[in-house]
Amino acid sequence: MPIMGADPIGYHSTMLPNVGLSPWKGCTAGINHLDIQSDGGIKGCLSLPDEFIEGNVREKSLSQIWNDLDAFSYNRKFKIDDLKNECIGCRYGKTCKGGCMSVSTSVTGEKHGDPYCLRLIEKLFV
Numbered sequence: 623m624p625i626m627g628a629d630p631i632g633y634h635s636t637m638l639p640n641v642g643l644s645p646w647k648g649c650t651a652g653i654n655h656l657d658i659q660s661d662g663g664i665k666g667c668l669s670l671p672d673e674f675i676e677g678n679v680r681e682k683s684l685s686q687i688w689n690d691l692d693a694f695s696y697n698r699k700f701k702i703d704d705l706k707n708e709c710i711g712c713r714y715g716k717t718c719k720g721g722c723m724s725v726s727t728s729v730t731g732e733k734h735g736d737p738y739c740l741r742l743i744e745k746l747f748v
Contacts (some may be wrong), residue, residue: 623644625648646721652676652694658684666694669724696723696733 651666658664662680664687676694677687685692687693700719705712707730709720718728721736729737 625631648700648717649721649723651723652697656688656694665695667724671724671727674723674727700734704734706730706732707737708739709735712741714741 641669649667653666656664656666656676657668658679659668659675661679664677664679664684665674666676667674676690679687691707697719702716705715705720706726707720709715709718710730712718718739720734721739723733723736725738726736728732
């Protein structure tokens with residue numbers, strides 16, 4: 623099994639290697655994993671706000687929720703035009719998808735524009 627860092631600051635550092643991730647392919651919420659809340663709510667990542675609940679296992683089967691073509695659309699149907707803020711025009715935007723979805727939505731109110739991207743931070747110091 624690969625070792626995956628779970629930091630929300632980015633994986634295209636000029637100074638730190640991508641541990642176990644070569645190459646980094648962006649947020650995996652709803653792509654290859656999901657999380658189940660204690661009340662049965664399904665999200666791609668538990669740290670996402672409740673607007674990202676895709677269904678509830680008390681109402682639908684996990685398979686129905688996962689296989690819904692419209693579920694997890696923020697990642698499954700990502701387009702380069704979805705990038706926001708400093709992510710627009712970034713050479714890693716297509717794969718990074720704007721960084722951590724949870725940080726992006728929590729801090730900016732928008733998807734695909736994590737303001738705490740490690741590459742942005744490095745620009746200040748390198």
